Amino acid sequence: MSQNQTRSKPSFGGHRGPVMGMPTEKAKDFKGTLLRLISYLKPQQGRLFVVLFTALLSTLFTIVGPKIMGKATTKIFEGVKLKWQGVAGAAIDFEYVGNILLLLLFLYLISSLFNYLQQYLMAGVAQRTVFQLRQEVNQKLDRLPLSFFDRHAHGEILSRAVNDVDNISNTLQQSLTQFITSAVTLLGVIVMMLTISPIMTLIVLLTLPLSLFVTKGIASRSQRYYINQQSSLGKLNGHVEEMFTGHQIVKAFGHENKSIQQFNEINEQLYHSSWKAQFVTGIIMPLMSFIGNIGFILVSIVGGVLVTKQSIAIGDIQAFIQYSGQFTQPITSLANITNIIQSTIASAERVFELLDETEQQPEKVDATQLTQPRGKVEFKDVSFRYKPETSLIKNMNIQINPGQTVAIVGPTGAGKTTLINLLMRFYELDHGKITIDGVDITELNRADLRQLFGMVLQDTWLFHGTIRDNIAYGREDATDEEIYAAARAASADSFIRSLPEGYDTILNEEASNISQGQKQLLTIARAILADPAILILDEATSSVDTRTEIMIQQAMNRLMEGRTSFVIAHRLSTIRDADLILVMNHGQVIEQGNHNQLLEQNGFYADLYNSQFTGKTIAV
Structure with missing residues (x-):
C-alpha cells in the first residue's frame, strides 16, 4: 500500500529529575498505579532480592567505617597521652593502627564491589x-x-510512549536503589549513634523537626515560583515554535518587531520567575548546613564534656561527628526521591491509561485473502456516525464495477473522506457492510485489505531519507530500475536527476528542500510503484503547474487502466471523464451518474459545476 503517513515530531529536551520544591504532577490513583507498576517487577523479583541484599551490605560496610576509624584514633590518643604523662616505654601501637587501616581498606573495597x-x-x-x-x-x-489518534494530539501520544516511559526507566534504575541505600543509611546511622551516646543522639534528633520545618516552609513558598516558571516556559516554547513554523507569514505581514516584543515580554517573565524559584530553593541547603552546624557545635560541646569525664572515648566522638554529618544527607535524598516518585507514578498512570484504551476489533482468525483482486466494490445499507448523537451516513448503497473510475464530489463536510476511511476500514461501520469482490472487508486482515489500495493525497507526506527510499516505500522489494520507471511515469525523473545527489538526495524532516509540486510528484511515483488493485486520488494534481498536470494526468490514466479508482475531486473539470460520479451532501449520495447525465438532471451537481465558472453561490 502506498498510503502516505503523518509523523509528528516531539520536542525533546534533556531529562532532568525534579528538585526539592519543584511541583510535580500527581497521580489520580497513586496506590493503584504503584501496585500495577510493581507488578511489572514480579518477573525480576529474584534479581531484586539480590539488589536489596547487595545494597544492604554495601551500605552497612560504609556505616561501620567511622566506628572502626574511631578505634584507631582512640589508640593513637592513648599512646600520645601516656607519652605526655612520662610513662616509661609508652608508645603508639602502630601495628594496631595499621591493622585497623587495612581492615577499613578491605571494608571500603568490599562496599564498592557490592555497590x-x-x-x-x-x-x-x-x-x-x-x-x-x-x-x-x-x-x-x-x-x-x-x-x-483523531482525539489525541500526536505529540501527546509520543510523550506518553517516550518521555513517560523514560521517566519510569530513570526512576527504576537510579531512585529505587537510592531509596534503599538512603533508608538503610538513615537507620544504620541512628543505630550507630545510639551505640556511642544516647544523649548526643537525642541532640542530633532534636534538629530533625527544625530541618523539616524549614524545608517545608521554603518548598511551599518556592512552589508558586516554579509554577510561574513552567507556565512562562510553556508560553515561550509555544511562541518560538509558532514564530519559526510561520516564519514566512510573519515576514509577509511585517510582524517581526511585534514577534520580538512578545518574545522579550515572555522571556522577561521567565527570567524573574526562574530567578526567584532558583533563589528560594537555593536557600534550603545553606539553612540545612546552618542547622547541621548548630547540631555539630552542641555535639562537640557535650562530647568534650563527656571525654573529660572519661565517659566516652575520643575516637567515638570523632565517629559520632562523622555520623551526625551523614545524618541529614539521607533525609534530603529521601525528600527528593519522594518528589521524583510522585512524578514517576504520574507518568506510569499516563502510560497505563494508554494501555487501557479501547482497542479496534480483533482480526479474524480464519481471515480470507484476495489473491487476484478485480476491484468490484459495493456498499450495502452502510450507516456510520462519528458521534453517537450525530448521524453522518445512513443506509448508503453504492455499486462500483471492476475497472471503473469513480469520482466523489460535494461540498466540504459532505462525507467524501469518510467514505474512503470506511472503505479502508479505518473506522468500523455502525450498520451494513462493504464488500470487495463479494468479500466483506471485515473478513480480511486489515494489512491485507490496505495492501489492495494505493493513495495519493492532496497533503504530501514524505519521510526523512533519500528520494529513492521515499519512492520505494510503496514497495520494499522494488529494484532501482522499477523505481526509475515509476519516477519517469510520474514525470519526476528529470527533476530528481537535476538534484546534486540525484536519487540519493536526502529529504529533511519536512521535505522543505524541494518544492510542493515536486513532493507531489514523488508521492505519485510511490503510488505507481506500488501497483495497487484500487487507487484513491485526493486532488492529486492540485500542487503542480498546468503542463505537469497534463503529463501526470496522462500517467494516471495509464495507471488507472483496468483498475478501480476513487477520485475525490474539488475541481470538477478534472473528473468529466469519470465512469461514475457520486454527488454527496450531508453524508448521503444524492445524485450519481456520469458527467453528461448529471448535467442533464440540472440538479445539485449542475449547480456545483456551473458555480466554478460563473461564481454563482449555491445552497448547501
Missing part, C-alpha cells in the same frame, strides 16, 4: 522491565483505532 554489583543488577532489572512496558505500548498503538 557496583547492585548498580549492574539494577540496570538489568530496570531495562528488562521498561523493555516489556515499551513492547506493550508499541503493540497497543498498533491495535488502537484511528478514532483514538
Whole structure:
C-alpha cells in the first residue's frame, strides 16, 4: 500500500529529575498505579532480592567505617597521652593502627564491589522491565483505532510512549536503589549513634523537626515560583515554535518587531520567575548546613564534656561527628526521591491509561485473502456516525464495477473522506457492510485489505531519507530500475536527476528542500510503484503547474487502466471523464451518474459545476 503517513515530531529536551520544591504532577490513583507498576517487577523479583541484599551490605560496610576509624584514633590518643604523662616505654601501637587501616581498606573495597554489583543488577532489572512496558505500548498503538489518534494530539501520544516511559526507566534504575541505600543509611546511622551516646543522639534528633520545618516552609513558598516558571516556559516554547513554523507569514505581514516584543515580554517573565524559584530553593541547603552546624557545635560541646569525664572515648566522638554529618544527607535524598516518585507514578498512570484504551476489533482468525483482486466494490445499507448523537451516513448503497473510475464530489463536510476511511476500514461501520469482490472487508486482515489500495493525497507526506527510499516505500522489494520507471511515469525523473545527489538526495524532516509540486510528484511515483488493485486520488494534481498536470494526468490514466479508482475531486473539470460520479451532501449520495447525465438532471451537481465558472453561490 502506498498510503502516505503523518509523523509528528516531539520536542525533546534533556531529562532532568525534579528538585526539592519543584511541583510535580500527581497521580489520580497513586496506590493503584504503584501496585500495577510493581507488578511489572514480579518477573525480576529474584534479581531484586539480590539488589536489596547487595545494597544492604554495601551500605552497612560504609556505616561501620567511622566506628572502626574511631578505634584507631582512640589508640593513637592513648599512646600520645601516656607519652605526655612520662610513662616509661609508652608508645603508639602502630601495628594496631595499621591493622585497623587495612581492615577499613578491605571494608571500603568490599562496599564498592557490592555497590557496583547492585548498580549492574539494577540496570538489568530496570531495562528488562521498561523493555516489556515499551513492547506493550508499541503493540497497543498498533491495535488502537484511528478514532483514538483523531482525539489525541500526536505529540501527546509520543510523550506518553517516550518521555513517560523514560521517566519510569530513570526512576527504576537510579531512585529505587537510592531509596534503599538512603533508608538503610538513615537507620544504620541512628543505630550507630545510639551505640556511642544516647544523649548526643537525642541532640542530633532534636534538629530533625527544625530541618523539616524549614524545608517545608521554603518548598511551599518556592512552589508558586516554579509554577510561574513552567507556565512562562510553556508560553515561550509555544511562541518560538509558532514564530519559526510561520516564519514566512510573519515576514509577509511585517510582524517581526511585534514577534520580538512578545518574545522579550515572555522571556522577561521567565527570567524573574526562574530567578526567584532558583533563589528560594537555593536557600534550603545553606539553612540545612546552618542547622547541621548548630547540631555539630552542641555535639562537640557535650562530647568534650563527656571525654573529660572519661565517659566516652575520643575516637567515638570523632565517629559520632562523622555520623551526625551523614545524618541529614539521607533525609534530603529521601525528600527528593519522594518528589521524583510522585512524578514517576504520574507518568506510569499516563502510560497505563494508554494501555487501557479501547482497542479496534480483533482480526479474524480464519481471515480470507484476495489473491487476484478485480476491484468490484459495493456498499450495502452502510450507516456510520462519528458521534453517537450525530448521524453522518445512513443506509448508503453504492455499486462500483471492476475497472471503473469513480469520482466523489460535494461540498466540504459532505462525507467524501469518510467514505474512503470506511472503505479502508479505518473506522468500523455502525450498520451494513462493504464488500470487495463479494468479500466483506471485515473478513480480511486489515494489512491485507490496505495492501489492495494505493493513495495519493492532496497533503504530501514524505519521510526523512533519500528520494529513492521515499519512492520505494510503496514497495520494499522494488529494484532501482522499477523505481526509475515509476519516477519517469510520474514525470519526476528529470527533476530528481537535476538534484546534486540525484536519487540519493536526502529529504529533511519536512521535505522543505524541494518544492510542493515536486513532493507531489514523488508521492505519485510511490503510488505507481506500488501497483495497487484500487487507487484513491485526493486532488492529486492540485500542487503542480498546468503542463505537469497534463503529463501526470496522462500517467494516471495509464495507471488507472483496468483498475478501480476513487477520485475525490474539488475541481470538477478534472473528473468529466469519470465512469461514475457520486454527488454527496450531508453524508448521503444524492445524485450519481456520469458527467453528461448529471448535467442533464440540472440538479445539485449542475449547480456545483456551473458555480466554478460563473461564481454563482449555491445552497448547501
